[in-house]
Amino acid sequence: MESKKIPEVILNTGQNMPVIGLGTVANPLPPNEELTSIFIDAFDVGYRHFDTADIYKTEEPLGQAVAKALDLGLIKTRDEVFITSKLWCSDADHDFVLPALRKTLQKLGLEYVDLYLIHWPVRLKNKGEESIHLNEISAENMIPLDIKGTWKAMEECHRLGLAKSIGVSNFGIKKLSQILENATIPPAVNQVELNPSWQQRKLGEFCKKNGIHLSGWSPLGAYKALWGSNAVMENPILKEIAHSRHKNVAQMDHSIGIQSYHFSMSQEGAWRIEGICYTYTGPGTFD
Numbered sequence: 001m002e003s004k005k006i007p008e009v010i011l012n013t014g015q016n017m018p019v020i021g022l023g024t025v026a027n028p029l030p031p032n033e034e035l036t037s038i039f040i041d042a043f044d045v046g047y048r049h050f051d052t053a054d055i056y057k058t059e060e061p062l063g064q065a066v067a068k069a070l071d072l073g074l075i076k077t078r079d080e081v082f083i084t085s086k087l088w089c090s091d092a093d094h095d096f097v098l099p100a101l102r103k104t105l106q107k108l109g110l111e112y113v114d115l116y117l118i119h120w121p122v123r124l125k126n127k128g129e130e131s132i133h134l135n136e137i138s139a140e141n142m143i144p145l146d147i148k149g150t151w152k153a154m155e156e157c158h159r160l161g162l163a164k165s166i167g168v169s170n171f172g173i174k175k176l177s178q179i180l181e182n183a184t185i186p187p188a189v190n191q192v193e194l195n196p197s198w199q200q201r202k203l204g205e206f207c208k209k210n211g212i213h214l215s216g217w218s219p220l221g222a223y224k225a226l227w228g229s230n231a232v233m234e235n236p237i238l239k240e241i242a243h244s245r246h247k248n249v250a251q252m253d254h255s256i257g258i259q260s261y262h263f264s265m266s267q268e269g270a271w272r273i274e275g276i277c278y279t280y281t282g283p284g285t286f287d
Contacts, residue, residue, distance in 0.1 A: 006048060011188040012211045013165045015114065018082055021049030023217060024058040032061040039065030043074040051191075051217075053086035053119055054104060063108035083110065084191075086119040086169060087154075090126045092145055097153035101162055116163035117191055118154065121145060121175045147175065148182045155185045165189065169217075173206050180210060191215040 008016040022042050024035070039050065039062055052058050062083070069075045085108070091100035101116060123145035124137065157163045167189035168176070180186060190207055194200055194216030207214045 006046060009213055011115075011165050011213055012186060013188050015165050015188070016082075017115070017165075017189075017213070018047075018049035020047070021051045021082070021084065022047045024050060024052045024062060025056045026058070029057055032064070035061035036064045036068065040068055040072070040074070043069040048075075048080060049082040049084070051084045052108075054088040054091070054100065055086075055119065059085060059104055059107035063110060067109060078110070082114045083108065084115040084117065085113050086117045089120050089122045089124040092118060092120075092123040092150050093126070094146065094149035094153045096126060097150060098157060098160075098162075101157050105162065112161060113163050115165045115167060115189060116154065116157060117167045117169045117189065118150065118171075120170050121147070121168070121172075123150075147178050151179050151183060155183070158185055167191070167212070173203060176206065176210070176212070186210065187212050189213045189215050191217055193217055 006018045006020050008018050011017055022039070024039075026035075029035075030038075035058055042050070043065065050062055052062050066075075066078070066081055066083070069081075070078070075081060085101075085104050087097060087100055091097060101113070104113065104116075105111065122137075123143050125141050125143060154163075154166045158166050165188040166185065167187040168179070169191040171179075171187075171190050171192070176187065176190065190203075190212050192200060192203065192214065194214065200214070204214050206212075
C-alpha cells in the first residue's frame with residue numbers, strides 16, 4: 001500500500017511533529033510480538049509518529065518495530081520517526097525524572113525521544129518496579145507534586161539531548177501557568193483529551209498564546225475502549241458530513257481536527273491503522 005506524507009507542525013523548539021500519530025495504549029495488552037507486528041504495519045501505511053508511555057508497557061515492542069522498520073527499509077534513518085513517551089506519576093519528582101527517561105530509552109533501544117511529556121499533573125509514591133495505575137489511585141498513594149522541581153529535571157533531559165522537546169499531558173491552565181512562571185524552557189506540547197465533542201477552546205487559546213502546541217488524545221472518543229464512549233463515532237452530524245463526502249467518521253474527525261482546530265492527533269488503539277493514514281492526500285483533502 002502506498003503511504004502518504006502526513007502534515008507536520010513546527011513546535012516551539014523548531015522541531016517538526018507529524019500531526020497524526022498512533023497511540024499505543026491497549027487494554028488488554030497484546031503480546032510484544034503482536035504489538036511489534038502492528039507497529040510495522042503502521043510504518044508500512046505511512047505512520048511516522050508513535051505515542052507511548054512507561055505505564056503503557058509498549059516501549060519495548062515499539063523500539064523493536066523501529067529497528068525492524070530500519071532493517072526492512074520502511075524508513076531510512078531514525079530521524080524519520082517521531083517518538084513520544086511519557087513520565088509516569090510515580091517518577092514525577094526531580095530526582096526520578098532523568099533515571100525514568102534513561103529507562104525508557106533503554107526499553108526503546110534509542111538514544112533520544114523526540115518528545116517527553118509529564119503524563120499527569122499528579123505525583124504518586126514511588127514503589128520501584130510496581131507502578132500504580134490511575135484507576136488504582138488512593139489518597140494514601142498521592143503526595144504533593146513539586147511541579148517546579150519536576151520541570152527543572154525535564155529541562156535537564158532536554159539539555160542533555162535525551163529529549164528533543166519536552167511538554168506535559170492532561171494539564172489545565174492553572175498548572176501550565178505554574179510551569180511558565182519558572183520555566184527556562186517552556187513546554188512544547190500539552191497533550192489532552194480532545195475531539196469534536198470536547199474541544200477545550202479556552203485551553204487551546206491559552207496554549208496558542210503561550211506557544212504551546214495542543215495535542216489531542218482519543219480523538220475518536222476512545223471508541224470501543226473500556227474508558228471511552230461512542231459520542232464521537234456515533235455523532236449524527238459527523239455521520240451526515242462523512243456520508244456526504246464519501247468518507248468514514250474517523251476520517252472526517254481527523255480532518256476536522258487538523259484543518260479547524262490545528263491540533264495533532266494521537267489515534268487511540270493500535271488496531272485502528274487502516275482508513276486514516278493512507279487516505280491523506282494534502283491540506284484539506286482525504287481520499
